[in-house]
């Protein structure tokens with residue numbers, strides 16, 4: 418195998434869902450295309466992005482809660498930072514470019530896909546994939562010329578969880594390296610002694626949080642987030658803490674719209690280091706990340722959004738590799 422074919426084998430692990438007929442997956446990707454349009458070869462959401470290299474340096478506490486291979490030894494990683502929507506040329510300072518995304522793959526021995534797919538919103542506007550398709554369709558059918566109540570207004574009026582999500586403030590970050598990313602969907606650690614503990618990933622920027630006001634954000638260059646990251650990387654690695662927010666008694670793992678109390682235990686698993694831009698950005702197109710790609714020692718929870726995401730991501734990669 419050539420070096421390039423080896424890289425591709427490592428990037429593209431086609432999910433079972435991509436090969437089967439999956440109505441919900443098709444419905445969700447149809448709805449994303451309805452909201453953002455179809456941009457050939459691009460991700461249907463988080464379309465604008467770049468691929469970076471890095472490594473994960475685990476702390477001993479991580480191996481105490483999970484047998485995942487990345488918790489026992491320093492592990493190379495790929496990271497993809499992205500703007501939120503399925504619009505490839507959106508300016509980074511546009512409020513519609515929110516939320517920034519961070520997807521990453523642990524390049525663990527054996528080559529099985531082992532991913533985290535997070536974004537800068539804490540929580541999600543809806544609980545299920547079915548509701549997400551309805552929400553996206555309502556967005557696509559609403560606009561300034563549409564009679565009130567618009568389909569979006571009607572959806573929000575009947576979904577208090579969506580109202581709660583929309584009421585939370587969002588800000589354009591100064592840097593991909595000064596924003597916090599949330600895995601949101603609950604997962605479950607499995608330790609060597611068989612103990613299971615539910616958690617949600619939080620990725621904490623080492624320099625702390627920093628955001629622009631909306632006026633400042635509008636004045637930035639269209640690709641300022643990527644230019645800023647390039648400038649920071651010339652000075653050295655950009656670092657994040659990989660944290661697990663541990664579920665407490667009574668915390669729901671099947672409802673991504675419900676935030677867990679802020680005082681829940683936060684276990685620092687180790688440091689994520691971004692070391693440089695990946696030299697071949699064609700690999701960015703071919704990378705297929707999915708939060709359902711988990712190693713031994715990390716299990717799916719009962720969150721219904723995880724299987725919905727698996728179906729949608731499978732359809733997403735099939736379509737973007739085809740057109």
Ligand code: HEM
Pocket residue numbers: 445446449459460461462463466497498499517518519520534535536541545546549599600601602704705706722725726729730733734737
């Ligand atoms: C039912 C809910 C969701 C659906 C249907 C959905 C759908 C998708 C699809 C179709 C893609 C493109 C996949 C590809 O072409 O490779 C994608 C990418 C992405 N999604 Fe989601 N998503 C959902 C929930 C979430 C949540 C909760 C988060 C954050 C915690 C998230 C963060 C991302 C990110 C960061 C990417 C880009 C990954 C990359 O860089 O390759 N999504 N999503």
